[in-house]
Amino acid sequence: MNGLTFDIAHLLAGGLVLVSFMMLYQDRLFALINVFALHAIVLALSVAWQAYVQDAHHLYVTAAIALIFKAIVIPVGLHRIIQRLGIHRDIETAVGIGPTMLAGIGLVALSMVLMLRVTPEADPLAREDLAFALSIILLGLLVMVTRRNAVSQVVGFMSLENGLVLAATGAKGMPLVVEISVAFSILIAFIVIGVFLFRIRERFDSVDVGALDDYRGERR
DSSP states (O other): OOHHHHHHHHHHHHHHHHHHHHHHHOOBHHHHHHHHHHHHHHHHHHHHHHHHHHTOTHHHHHHHHIIIIIIIIHHHHHHHHHHHHTOOSBOOBSSOHHHHHHHHHHHHHHHHHHHHHHOTTSOHHHHHHHHHHHHHHHHHHHHHHHBOBHHHHHHHHHHHHHHHHHHHHHHOOOOHHHHHHHHHHHHHHHHHHHHHHHHHHHHHSOOBHHHHHHHHHHHO
């Protein structure tokens, strides 16, 4: 593998981590969804580059699925959901943006130290991709636990799954049928989550998870 090949793969995977930080910083729903679409575009580029580097043509299908479903279909669906729910407003966070960003930096450092130590014999490109993928997964979890709005938690879940796709393509060997199954599972999960969001909105007149806590407290 020449240096340019490694550098481009490194740049794209690092770009995914950077966009994950952009999601942590967003405090408006529309902006968060747009950044998630950018996350999916960078993922598609990274997977397509892995397809070229590994000469694995089936990964081009994975890249196309990421581009069509995650960069177009799901963001458009989320935009329509929040328009119908009438929740055009700021995202309420459980923790401030500053502490959240510091926690994100700590999680990325932890991912790098952990993955580079436990995979000393692996291919250098696979090691870097696994380290970046773990960072993206942890940052997606951080988005989920620091946001009170259910829609933003859905976006965190979807970005977490992007990290899993990066890990699978970087580690090599994931069959095409598994990739397609995962893609359709995510699409079905998105549809189910959308239905639940409407049900939560009808029941509690809000999609803020704090309303669920208040409801449980009233019942005690």
